Amino acid sequence: MRRALPQGIDSTRRTRRVGRGGTTANGARQTRARHNMVGRFGSNVVKVLVIEDEKKIASFVRKGLEAEGFVVEVSHHGDEGYMLATSRPYDVAVFDIMLPGRDGLSILRNLRDRKIPLPVILLTARGELNERLEGLNLGADDYLTKPFYIEELVARIHAVTRRAAGTPQGILSVGDLSMNLLTREVKRGEAAIELTPREFTLLEHLMRSPGRVLTRAQICERVWEYDFDPGTNLVEVYIQRLRKKVDAEAPVKLIETVRGVGYRLKPRP
Numbered sequence: 488m489r490r491a492l493p494q495g496i497d498s499t500r501r502t503r504r505v506g507r508g509g510t511t512a513n514g515a516r517q518t519r520a521r522h523n524m525v526g527r528f529g530s531n532v533v534k535v536l537v538i539e540d541e542k543k544i545a546s547f548v549r550k551g552l553e554a555e556g557f558v559v560e561v562s563h564h565g566d567e568g569y570m571l572a573t574s575r576p577y578d579v580a581v582f583d584i585m586l587p588g589r590d591g592l593s594i595l596r597n598l599r600d601r602k603i604p605l606p607v608i609l610l611t612a613r614g615e616l617n618e619r620l621e622g623l624n625l626g627a628d629d630y631l632t633k634p635f636y637i638e639e640l641v642a643r644i645h646a647v648t649r650r651a652a653g654t655p656q657g658i659l660s661v662g663d664l665s666m667n668l669l670t671r672e673v674k675r676g677e678a679a680i681e682l683t684p685r686e687f688t689l690l691e692h693l694m695r696s697p698g699r700v701l702t703r704a705q706i707c708e709r710v711w712e713y714d715f716d717p718g719t720n721l722v723e724v725y726i727q728r729l730r731k732k733v734d735a736e737a738p739v740k741l742i743e744t745v746r747g748v749g750y751r752l753k754p755r756p
């Protein structure tokens with residue numbers, strides 16, 4: 488796994504990916520707006536517990552989240568992290584699966600066994616598909632695959648803390664389009680949609696931030712892990728396929744082309 492972090496990263500370079508080197512193609516600033524959030528415990532700050540033994544990643548995550556206005560506590564050890572999670576009021580916990588001491592899945596299992604409803608976002612490595620599914624089965628609210636952008640983590644923390652109010656876990660929905668991350672079922676209204684794994688990943692990225700434009704380069708990087716523009720119409724081909732499956736039969740078209748920029752899902756069809 489590629490896990491080298493670039494040197495000299497700081498919170499002003501938030502488009503860096505966490506868990507590997509490299510930048511986004513155009514360094515696009517994504518939403519910097521302060522979200523008007525209220526933490527579960529009455530104050531208007533969101534408290535995040537991060538359990539990650541790779542210190543560079545932990546430190547980068549801390550800086551990125553603090554820059555977004557979160558209060559962050561970091562632990563590098565599974566047992567200590569679990570102790571913190573069970574003894575202090577956090578709004579959300581973000582933890583790695585592979586940890587010294589208690590591993591991430593055990594922390595999650597132990598929390599759920601004790602009926603502690605702390606929202607959890609798991610950090611997984613590529614290839615840890617079984618662990619990811621087990622995590623969702625055990626009651627994780629979401630997961631993020633390394634390497635990831637700090638903006639993705641911020642967006643998921645916002646989604647998870649909003650959702651803590653009661654939407655079913657592991658389900659993304661935009662209009663009448665829904666995606667179950669656990670069962671991988673996708674539906675438009677009541678109609679099931681069959682997607683290939685790449686199509687699923689592409690749609691998942693679009694659904695995670697409805698209204699936000701994903702550039703072609705961002706799509707290449709996130710769906711195909713290309714750090715370069717392959718110079719083909721790969722993205723266009725997949726968008727066309729998704730349109731056929733998602734939009735062709737529906738009166739409202741959700742997938743929009745933003746000419747010269749990229750693609751997005753309509754936030755409110």
Ligand code: CA
Binds near residue numbers: 540
């Ligand atoms: Ca680890």
